[in-house]
Amino acid sequence: MNLEDHLGDIIRKAATMNHVSAAAAANAAGISENELAALEETGSSAKKINFAALGKILGLNPQKLEGIANGWLPAKKDLSIWREIRPFTTTGENFSVNCYLVWDEVTRDAALFDTGLDAKPILETIAAEQLSLRHIFITHSHYDHVEVLPRIREASPKARVHSGSKHAPVDQRNKVAEIIHLGGLRITHRDTPGHAEDGVTYLVGNWQEDAPSIAIVGDTIFAGTMGNGNGAWDLAKEKVREQILSLPPETLVCPGHGPLTSVGEEKEHNPFF
Ligand SMILES: [Fe+2]
The missing domain is CATH 3.60.15.10 (Ribonuclease Z/Hydroxyacylglutathione hydrolase-like)
Known part of the structure; x- marks a missing residue:
């Protein structure tokens, strides 16, 4: 089973939570606003994301956010x-x-x-x-x-x-x-x-x-x-x-x-x- 939210959903939620504008989030991530919109939609980005700056502005832990980007899933439970x-x-x-x-x-x-x-x-x-x-x-x-x-x-x-x-x-x-x-x-x-x-x-x-x-x-x-x-x-x-x-x-x-x-x-x- 996939995670309930992909990377883009998480970014969108955190931006809403912390009242961060798309322009500010895109700027921190080091991508354009269009690229951010595509990332929020699809959950992946062709461009490299600056997770440290993006996590900071969104109140998300950057390492954990990057983990999600790299496909983290919880271990399957017996x-x-x-x-x-x-x-x-x-x-x-x-x-x-x-x-x-x-x-x-x-x-x-x-x-x-x-x-x-x-x-x-x-x-x-x-x-x-x-x-x-x-x-x-x-x-x-x-x-x-x-x-x-x-x-x-x-x-x-x-x-x-x-x-x-x-x-x-x-x-x-x-x-x-x-x-x-x-x-x-x-x-x-x-x-x-x-x-x-x-x-x-x-x-x-x-x-x-x-x-x-x-x-x-x-x-x-x-x-x-x-x-x-x-x-x-x-x-x-x-x-x-x-x-x-x-x-x-x-x-x-x-x-x-x-x-x-x-x-x-x-x-x-x-x-x-
Ligand atoms: Fe509910």
Whole structure:
């Protein structure tokens, strides 16, 4: 799976975040404005880029930015050490979105994190694996993450919905310091607003064989990049730093778009941090 953002997307995001004009960014990069526009569009540049100056003006780490330009990807994850987690990627027009089904191997109690755009593969897995869907956790209420929630709830009416939205019915709102037990697994949450006002990161821990905890982060951070700050860039970055990058490096990071990654890899390679 490609990164959610290519080099050009990252440059565009960082320029918006830091109110840097195209002229200033092009000047720092050592290319023309037209060449910058082409780079933002395609993600690559025929001309050599001055990453040191461009990173500086955009508030991006130059070495990490150059790493992205050179094709960095997070290491492919062997999910068999977690019993069990299953990612689903569903596709809309020009984009795809991830959701995740997690279950306790022994009790078969399951939790779904976001729904994506298609209920079918999720419901098929629940049936094939003979799971009971107990909980549905919403990372944020942007439509691509919750599109088929009604369909899933119809199929599993007893599943409890969890959300960070203050517009959600009271019994669906996350409670401070609440711990949800899913068989032997433990699920907690951390508020991570910024990309979305109701952004939440869920942590699943206490796995068999000491497998690392997993963080289901929605659109707060993606492998090598981050979610659109939607006008709250500082808050978005602060929450990633404070609530996600502070987790142990081996923590598996499961984002709403793009490939799986880990806290350690993001600290080392994500140019926004
Ligand atoms: Fe989103």
